[in-house]
Amino acid sequence: MRIPSLTRRGEAQREDAARAEGRAEARAEDRIERKEDERTFSRDAGRNAVRERPAVVDETPTEKIKPVDRVETRREPEPVPEPVGPRPRSSLMATLALIVGVVAALATLTGVLAGYGIVAGGLAVLLAIAGVSATGRRHVAGRSEAMLALVLGLGAVVFGILVVTDSLSWITTASDKVGELRNWLDTQTVDRF
Numbered sequence: 001m002r003i004p005s006l007t008r009r010g011e012a013q014r015e016d017a018a019r020a021e022g023r024a025e026a027r028a029e030d031r032i033e034r035k036e037d038e039r040t041f042s043r044d045a046g047r048n049a050v051r052e053r054p055a056v057v058d059e060t061p062t063e064k065i066k067p068v069d070r071v072e073t074r075r076e077p078e079p080v081p082e083p084v085g086p087r088p089r090s091s092l093m094a095t096l097a098l099i100v101g102v103v104a105a106l107a108t109l110t111g112v113l114a115g116y117g118i119v120a121g122g123l124a125v126l127l128a129i130a131g132v133s134a135t136g137r138r139h140v141a142g143r144s145e146a147m148l149a150l151v152l153g154l155g156a157v158v159f160g161i162l163v164v165t166d167s168l169s170w171i172t173t174a175s176d177k178v179g180e181l182r183n184w185l186d187t188q189t190v191d192r193f
Helices: 004-045 092-110 114-134 143-164 177-189
Strands: none
Touching: 092 114, 092 143, 092 177, 114 143
């Protein structure tokens, strides 16, 4: 016994499948025909054939672009590198002045050597002046050394004069500050080492 509703459905499905199959075959045949037409067209037209395609119209809204004021951009000329000369060398006078200035300052601080510190300080001042004038030439460095030596030399002369004239109560020519410093350091370090 057949059920009529199921039979009709099955037949309808078969018919739909056949139609879909027919459409697919028709589409395939259309594609094949188009390819054959293109081949014959390209053979007939030659290699320089131009295909016409439909123009695509872009319908997006556009804004009018206003002209921009021109900005002048001038390039500055590139800096010309200075010719490289010899490396600057330190002034011998400035270096000697610094050494003598340090020795003069230390000599006046001892108290006992204050007279020698005054002489060394005067020599440091003279060397510092010569060092400053030497650094005025091209490719000669050491101006800061000469200035420091000048300050140390003048300080040694002034401090040495104060020590020699007994104007300072805490240091005189009779006091041995180096010996006192040595004794103090010994008492501080004996127990620790």
